Amino acid sequence: MPTANPVPADRCDVLIVGGGPAGSSCARGLAGHGLDVRLLDRAEFPRDKICAGWVTPQVMQTLAIDPESYGRSRVCQPITGFRVGVIGRRIAEVECGATVSFGIRRCEFDDFLLRRCGARLRLGQRLESLERREKGWLVNGRLHTPILVGAGGHFCPVARHMATPLRPREIPVAAKEVEFLLDPEQAEHCPASGNRPELYFTEDLKGYGWIVRKGQWLNVGLGRQDPDNFPAALERFLDYLQAEGRLPPRTSRRLKGHAYLLYEWAPRPLYRDGALLVGDAAGLAYLRSGEGIRPAVESGLLAAEAIVASGGDAARAGRLYRSAMVERFGPRHPAPPRPLTDLLPLAWRPALAGAVLGHPRFARKVMIDRWFLQRHQPALEPVRAARLPDPDL
Numbered sequence: 001m002p003t004a005n006p007v008p009a010d011r012c013d014v015l016i017v018g019g020g021p022a023g024s025s026c027a028r029g030l031a032g033h034g035l036d037v038r039l040l041d042r043a044e045f046p047r048d049k050i051c052a053g054w055v056t057p058q059v060m061q062t063l064a065i066d067p068e069s070y071g072r073s074r075v076c077q078p079i080t081g082f083r084v085g086v087i088g089r090r091i092a093e094v095e096c097g098a099t100v101s102f103g104i105r106r107c108e109f110d111d112f113l114l115r116r117c118g119a120r121l122r123l124g125q126r127l128e129s130l131e132r133r134e135k136g137w138l139v140n141g142r143l144h145t146p147i148l149v150g151a152g153g154h155f156c157p158v159a160r161h162m163a164t165p166l167r168p169r170e171i172p173v174a175a176k177e178v179e180f181l182l183d184p185e186q187a188e189h190c191p192a193s194g195n196r197p198e199l200y201f202t203e204d205l206k207g208y209g210w211i212v213r214k215g216q217w218l219n220v221g222l223g224r225q226d227p228d229n230f231p232a233a234l235e236r237f238l239d240y241l242q243a244e245g246r247l248p249p250r251t252s253r254r255l256k257g258h259a260y261l262l263y264e265w266a267p268r269p270l271y272r273d274g275a276l277l278v279g280d281a282a283g284l285a286y287l288r289s290g291e292g293i294r295p296a297v298e299s300g301l302l303a304a305e306a307i308v309a310s311g312g313d314a315a316r317a318g319r320l321y322r323s324a325m326v327e328r329f330g331p332r333h334p335a336p337p338r339p340l341t342d343l344l345p346l347a348w349r350p351a352l353a354g355a356v357l358g359h360p361r362f363a364r365k366v367m368i369d370r371w372f373l374q375r376h377q378p379a380l381e382p383v384r385a386a387r388l389p390d391p392d393l
């Protein structure tokens with residue numbers, strides 16, 4: 001019996017796996033350059049993402065989003081101050097005098113970015129197989145691409161494929177949150193104010209919890225770089241908020257979890273073997289705040305720039321991307337340094353942390369301005385992509 005000819009694989013110039021802020025930013029950066037760019041995501045959009053949904057103005061600037069227009073039909077809560085300190089210690093009220101951040105809902109924000117990104121979208125399709133071919137990759141047995149971008153978040157399948165057996169152990173930040181619409185009674189008895197998110201560090205400074213109110217939505221969560229003791233720390237945090245009267249009635253204690261890696265010592269490559277990793281797939285979150293949306297957006301755009309400049313040569317794109325990332329975010333270190341607080345006797349640490357972090361001047365100048373707002377790091381230049389229509393702005 002004659003054998004049927006195998007179906008030739010479909011081809012594209014760049015395949016992006018993952019449609020979060022990293023993937024959609026990369027796609028938008030590639031738009032207008034005459035490339036056939038496809039973006040694959042296992043989810044149908046809008047989809048949710050476990051996140052507090054706080055973004056800095058630099059993100060809006062880089063993405064050329066006007067918060068006012070964006071907020072006309074979506075949640076975009078201006079933030080003008082913070083309530084910060086250590087759990088059970090002195091709490092500082094910090095007033096910034098201007099809008100310094102925004103609270104968004106990820107289901108809306110990510111959908112907005114994805115719909116305007118300009119790539120050919122393949123949603124509801126999971127990356128199932130990856131085969132290295134002479135000139136690129138064969139994806140799911142039917143799509144060939146010379147350049148692959150892994151933007152699938154912390155558990156990105158491209159990052160998993162690139163992992164070597166002898167790679168150093170990863171030390172993730174474990175984080176959990178719950179986000180819900182306040183009913184009228186809860187809204188009336190919710191002390192959290194939309195323009196002043198609350199940040200509460202744990203006494204050992206291994207993480208912090210938050211209350212972020214975005215209009216009628218409330219997000220409560222905790223992130224810690226100490227996964228073993230996470231459940232106990234979360235219980236203590238929720239008990240504390242309850243005792244202080246910071247939670248509205250009937251706030252659920254069933255939080256959903258995810259993880260991410262911090263840029264400084266994430267043992268993941270930015271480029272290997274014809275594939276670039278961006279966003280959480282590469283482990284890029286900021287050390288002190290855990291902010292991951294900004295590095296996701298910036299890495300996506302830097303990867304796009306490198307791909308365009310490489311003229312389609314994956315190895316060259318990888319080298320350009322890696323050096324642009326080191327220039328922007330600094331070098332990575334093999335392992336986390338011992339925190340200075342480890343030099344202090346155990347019994348002193350909580351009191352000292354409480355006194356320092358709850359001091360209004362320190363809270364404003366160091367914790368908020370440097371750690372959380374990264375005011376010293378200007379926004380990456382706005383997207384240079386050809387002007388694409390924005391969805392219903």
Ligand SMILES: Cc1cc2nc3c(=O)[nH]c(=O)nc-3n(C[C@H](O)[C@H](O)[C@H](O)COP(=O)(O)OP(=O)(O)OC[C@H]3O[C@@H](n4cnc5c(N)ncnc54)[C@H](O)[C@@H]3O)c2cc1C
Pocket residue numbers: 017018019020021022023040041042043047049050051052053054055125126127128151152153154155156157175176177221223257258259260278279280281285290291292293294296
């Ligand atoms: C509890 C919590 C709170 C946080 N709060 C904040 C905050 O307030 N501000 C902030 O800046 N950062 C925050 N972060 C970090 C931030 O959420 C991430 O850094 C950011 O989402 C990274 O974006 P990304 O595009 O790299 O990945 P993601 O947003 O995770 O997107 C990855 C995409 O890949 C897709 N995907 C995964 N696997 C596959 C597959 N096999 N096939 C196809 N598609 C796939 C997923 O469906 C998803 O759409 C928080 C994180 C957590 C866990």
